[in-house]
Amino acid sequence: MINQPxxxxxxxxxxxxxxxxRAFMYGNEVVVWAALAAGTEFLFGYPITPQNEIMHYWxxxxxxxxxxxxxxEDELSAGFAALGGIMTGARCFSATAGPGTVLFQEPLSMAExxxxxxVLVVQQRGGPxxxxxxxxxxxxxxxxxxxxxxxxxxxxxPGSHQEMYDFTIKAFATAWEYRFPTLVLGxxxxxxxxxxxxxxxxxxxxxxxxxxxxxVGLKGVPGVDxxxxxWRNAFSVEEELFEALKPVxxxxxxxxxxxxxxxxxxxxxxxxxxxxxxxVGRSVRAAVRExxxxxxxxxxxxxxxxxPFPDKDIKNVLSACPRLLVVESAQGQLAKLIRxxxxxxxxxxxxxxxxxxxxLGITAEEVVQEARAILSGERENEAAMSLF
Amino acid sequence: xxxxxxxxSWRTETKPHKFCPGCGHGLVLKALGMAVDRLNIxxxxxxxxxxxxxxxxxxxxxxxTVQTHHGRTVPFIVGAKRARPHLVGIAYMGDGGAYAxxxxxxxxxxxxxxxxxxxxxxxxTYAMTGGQMAPTSLxxxxxxxxxxGREPHQEGYPLRGPEMIASxxxxxxxxxxxxxxxxxxxxxxxxxxxENQLQDRGISVIEALSTCPTNWRTNAVxxxxxxxxxxxxxxxxxxxxxxxxxxxxxxxRL
Amino acid sequence: xxxxxKRIVMGGEGGQGVQAAADILAQAVFEEGKExxxxxxxxxxxxxxxSLAFVQIGGEPIGSPxxxxxxxxxxxxGRSLERLxxxxxxxxxxxYDSSLLAPPQVxxxxxxxxxxxxxxxxxxxxxxxxxxxxxxxxxxxxxxxxFGLPASEMAQNKLHPRVANIIxxxxxxxxxxxxxxxxxxxxxxxxxxxxxxxxxxxxDLNYKALELGWEAAGRMIKIPVSTGKIFKR
Ligand SMILES: Cc1ncc(C[n+]2csc(CCOP(=O)(O)OP(=O)(O)O)c2C)c(N)n1
Ligand code: SF4
Ligand SMILES: [Mg+2]
Numbered sequence: 001m002i003n004q005p006x007x008x009x010x011x012x013x014x015x016x017x018x019x020x021x022r023a024f025m026y027g028n029e030v031v032v033w034a035a036l037a038a039g040t041e042f043l044f045g046y047p048i049t050p051q052n053e054i055m056h057y058w059x060x061x062x063x064x065x066x067x068x069x070x071x072x073e074d075e076l077s078a079g080f081a082a083l084g085g086i087m088t089g090a091r092c093f094s095a096t097a098g099p100g101t102v103l104f105q106e107p108l109s110m111a112e113x114x115x116x117x118x119v120l121v122v123q124q125r126g127g128p129x130x131x132x133x134x135x136x137x138x139x140x141x142x143x144x145x146x147x148x149x150x151x152x153x154x155x156x157x158p159g160s161h162q163e164m165y166d167f168t169i170k171a172f173a174t175a176w177e178y179r180f181p182t183l184v185l186g187x188x189x190x191x192x193x194x195x196x197x198x199x200x201x202x203x204x205x206x207x208x209x210x211x212x213x214x215x216v217g218l219k220g221v222p223g224v225d226x227x228x229x230x231w232r233n234a235f236s237v238e239e240e241l242f243e244a245l246k247p248v249x250x251x252x253x254x255x256x257x258x259x260x261x262x263x264x265x266x267x268x269x270x271x272x273x274x275x276x277x278x279x280v281g282r283s284v285r286a287a288v289r290e291x292x293x294x295x296x297x298x299x300x301x302x303x304x305x306x307x308p309f310p311d312k313d314i315k316n317v318l319s320a321c322p323r324l325l326v327v328e329s330a331q332g333q334l335a336k337l338i339r340x341x342x343x344x345x346x347x348x349x350x351x352x353x354x355x356x357x358x359x360l361g362i363t364a365e366e367v368v369q370e371a372r373a374i375l376s377g378e379r380e381n382e383a384a385m386s387l388f
Numbered sequence: 389x390x391x392x393x394x395x396x397s398w399r400t401e402t403k404p405h406k407f408c409p410g411c412g413h414g415l416v417l418k419a420l421g422m423a424v425d426r427l428n429i430x431x432x433x434x435x436x437x438x439x440x441x442x443x444x445x446x447x448x449x450x451x452x453t454v455q456t457h458h459g460r461t462v463p464f465i466v467g468a469k470r471a472r473p474h475l476v477g478i479a480y481m482g483d484g485g486a487y488a489x490x491x492x493x494x495x496x497x498x499x500x501x502x503x504x505x506x507x508x509x510x511x512x513t514y515a516m517t518g519g520q521m522a523p524t525s526l527x528x529x530x531x532x533x534x535x536x537g538r539e540p541h542q543e544g545y546p547l548r549g550p551e552m553i554a555s556x557x558x559x560x561x562x563x564x565x566x567x568x569x570x571x572x573x574x575x576x577x578x579x580x581x582x583e584n585q586l587q588d589r590g591i592s593v594i595e596a597l598s599t600c601p602t603n604w605r606t607n608a609v610x611x612x613x614x615x616x617x618x619x620x621x622x623x624x625x626x627x628x629x630x631x632x633x634x635x636x637x638x639x640x641r642l
Numbered sequence: 643x644x645x646x647x648k649r650i651v652m653g654g655e656g657g658q659g660v661q662a663a664a665d666i667l668a669q670a671v672f673e674e675g676k677e678x679x680x681x682x683x684x685x686x687x688x689x690x691x692x693s694l695a696f697v698q699i700g701g702e703p704i705g706s707p708x709x710x711x712x713x714x715x716x717x718x719x720g721r722s723l724e725r726l727x728x729x730x731x732x733x734x735x736x737x738y739d740s741s742l743l744a745p746p747q748v749x750x751x752x753x754x755x756x757x758x759x760x761x762x763x764x765x766x767x768x769x770x771x772x773x774x775x776x777x778x779x780x781x782x783x784x785x786x787x788x789f790g791l792p793a794s795e796m797a798q799n800k801l802h803p804r805v806a807n808i809i810x811x812x813x814x815x816x817x818x819x820x821x822x823x824x825x826x827x828x829x830x831x832x833x834x835x836x837x838x839x840x841x842x843x844x845x846d847l848n849y850k851a852l853e854l855g856w857e858a859a860g861r862m863i864k865i866p867v868s869t870g871k872i873f874k875r
Contacts, residue, residue: 024672042471050684070470072463073496080460081467087454088434090471110457134684193681193707194665196672216452216468217475221431223399223450232446232455234439279706286705364705 009211012039012091013203016065020200027190028053030161030197031121032061034168035093037202038209040119042068042092044081046100049133050188051123054095075100079107083116087231089214091172095121097188099130101139101146108181109147113233115248116215117175121168121184123191126359135188136359137278140333143183144307150245152252154182154259155307159281161197164190167304169202173209178255185306187329189279189361256308263302266292267317270299272371275314276327277303277334280362284327287367298371303337311341318346325353325374327367332356353379395421397430399450406444410611412598413441415568416509417448419575419596420478424451427582429476434468436461438481438490441515441600445480459490466493466502476585477504483595484514487523487547494553494593501558501590505581508549508593511600512619519603523547526622531603546622553593554628560590563629567597569616570625577627589631597623645676645701648818651712651729652695652810653722659807660718662833664695666811670829671699671821681707692722699820715785716814718742718793718807732784737813737859739806740790789813789862796854805851812855816863823856 016036025033031054035043043062045055055071062069072078078094085092096104101122111118124139126132145151154174156167168184175182202209215229222228235241263281265288267273276284281302288300301317303310318324326335335354342350355362355370373379394400398421407413424430435451437443439458446455456464465477486494486508494506513531514520520533524546528537538546554563562584566574574596581592597619601611627633650667654660661682668680676699683694698704711731717723717738730736791813797806808830815826830848831838838845 024669024678042467044467068470070466073492076460077463077466077493077496080456080463081470083456084436084454084464084467084469085471086467088468088472088475092467092471106457106460188684189681189707192684193679194668195679195704196677216434216454217432217472218452221450222452223397223430228399228447228450229452230447231453232443233457234443234446234455282704283706286703361706361708363708363710365710 075103286364423579440482647700654718741792741795808851813859816859
């Protein structure tokens, strides 16, 4: 009786999306359908553009499928309420952006310490400060390393509505399997644009959405039938913390190879690799395709997980072609991650060029132009790197 | 305290507890333990403790317990309760957590009438961090950040939390102030607060006047005197809003 | 051969229905099984300011949602046309609501023709729409063609003032040379489903508006238009 879910797991998983269907949707709506299909019980949220429609769609659809919604007083409350719900064994999530992502660091860091499978969708907007409500890729560091701690989180950076659907579902699977907070890092463009997506029931695709489990509110009288569940995040001495934290960090690193994902294109014989993530990856993919059609030897690399980063893969690609152009709507956040990932000798050999447009969209034409300029020797890589 | 006098819901393995000698926290938790025992709800309770000296209660009870962050215990318990309404949610926090850093959560949970019990330990200071001024520090009270005493002209007058909550508490809410100088009475308030939740009526907010001899730098006599005289004068003890009261004008609250 | 993608940017004053028109266009192309992407220009200014909508349609995968140069630029107001100048290239076709705008000042730099529906819009425009009329901003770049369609005027006289954006949608759709009129009708009907349920006459009204625009565009396309080179300095 005690830990009875509001809705039975069976129902949570099957009802919203039955047969596979192609739809023309806004990204925020895609997120909602993915969360519904993944059997998510609750959304706790606070309004901020450009993620508002996640709350709008959810509050309309949730009652239809027996799910819950609460508009909280701020993002701190949204995050901690989600943590509370999750610890009772309910899949819960939230969505935010910009200054909201800043406030979310507090619940995220509690989730890291206590291994609470919190799922957060971030639709990046311009920064720093209030900046724009439109678009950027400036929340990379905030989502992966924000908070006081070690960045023990999984961060997916999807580049299309299909991936937004796939990886939102996957975020719930990952969070509950590995018990690390898992984020889906979208952006204002992805949130507000409409494009095709195929919705499906994850179970029919063989996606293993393990049933959620409670961490508190367990069966039996605590102290009589069972031990009480006691969860803490504060420790009195250094050694105690170190001992508690070590296995968490080890778990994260052990899981990293199976968690990291990437996309590569045309690496064979490439004389320049162009790296980008998220929606900018689309422009880069299109640019590389166009250049290859003209027999210009360029390839591309797109990390899908920004944390854990696909270190090995990028090393492999860059060992074969140590010339790299990083394209991002931020001032070198991805470029820094790549530098850390590459490290060692390769870092010395690496010629890195930058096309940084903080808070600005980047088109395929710009990428084509920049790649051509680099290949014809019109750009200096050292100068680019000093832009950090 | 002998084993016999311990509430059933207390966890003997973690006793003696970690609070300082003479600390009021232990008494508030005793009052709570007795209330939980009387209602026989240990299996359903989710106890959340804040950061502050309340965090020392993380393994205090034979109750499922989560230590949260400073000021965030209310939203944590709100989320748990919304997801699993069968649980009995208790948010246990200090006056700093409830009235300063987390006051927006307390106000909004009250506005929504979330079915939870919030217990606020008023020791007129930020105890865990070494005795700084709290919203509840009394005028003239010397703290680490008001070495010359709290000066209302500069630092304002102390906040009367339950009175603030009572001023807009929706129908079904239960608001009271108890004191560790009257543990039995405090325990009755807590029991009512829990019953209010069990009956799905509304939020329960209960402040407990408490002691912090360590930061007050008082001996046993002065500690008790400060609690019973200065504090109780400024912070009157009693029920402020109760769905059981049938006073005129409060009928709609039943 | 894959169908090359077309980029369309539409602009107007908030409330003129630009977003709905763009959205319906993209939806219709999607329903035909082709690639489509629509994104509104959103920001703090979205209320009461100029409203832009970006649409990409065709047979190729779509890269970034926003773009630098548009094949087709559709303006429902003077202010929006000014905002749209940045998207013009030599390949651009401009379609504007000529009943709300004075005809363009064709400077030496500016190329093109104004192609009007058979009725002369100017007189009507003068009489009824003087206060709403705005001057046509100078177009600094060379573009391919400029077409003026008195959509508001046509809507007001023939149908209902509210369907001006649908007339423009009909014309825009035809100019893309990608989508069928039937698909637009279907997408429009879907979009208005609730309203049509309440007032079935709306369906016909909107269909008529679409057809008006579609046909007008057909006539405009047939009119031989000059190319940029003739006007080169
Ligand atoms: C975000 C944040 N700010 C500050 C602190 C430091 N801190 C820990 S406990 C505390 C004050 C506790 O006072 P109170 O809530 O009254 O509880 P008490 O210790 O008096 O019982 C503060 C400021 C913290 N843990 N987190
Ligand atoms: S510092 Fe004060 S409140 Fe904290 S345990 Fe000691 S006496 Fe209690
Ligand atoms: Mg205190």
